[in-house]
Structure formats: structure tokens, C-alpha cells
Amino acid sequence: MDFTYLIVILALMTLLAVIVFAMISKAKVEKRKDDPDSTKSTLAADARSDSEPVDA
Numbered sequence: 001m002d003f004t005y006l007i008v009i010l011a012l013m014t015l016l017a018v019i020v021f022a023m024i025s026k027a028k029v030e031k032r033k034d035d036p037d038s039t040k041s042t043l044a045a046d047a048r049s050d051s052e053p054v055d056a
């Protein structure tokens with residue numbers, strides 16, 4: 001096995017890991033957006049500015 005194959009395999013595995021992480025994160029965000037009872041972000045226009053951050 002040549003060193004080049006190892007680099008290509010590592011790059012593809014890293015790309016796959018990033019894509020899976022992005023898809024999971026996107027699903028969490030969309031689930032939270034659809035929940036009417038979730039707390040609003042402190043950056044939202046209609047949220048209180050003195051409330052605790054959501055992800056803290």
C-alpha cells in the first residue's frame with residue numbers, strides 16, 4: 001500500500017465524518033425549530049435579552 005492511498009483514505013473518511021456530523025446537527029436544529037415550546041435564542045428579535053443562552 002502506497003502512502004498516497006493512505007492520505008486519500010484518511011481524507012475521504014474525514015469528509016464522511018464531517019458530512020455525518022452536519023446531517024445530525026441539521027436534524028437537531030430542524031427538530032428544535034418545529035418545537036413550539038423550545039426556548040428562543042437570545043439573538044431572536046422577540047426574545048428577552050437578559051435570559052440565559054439556550055445552549056449553555
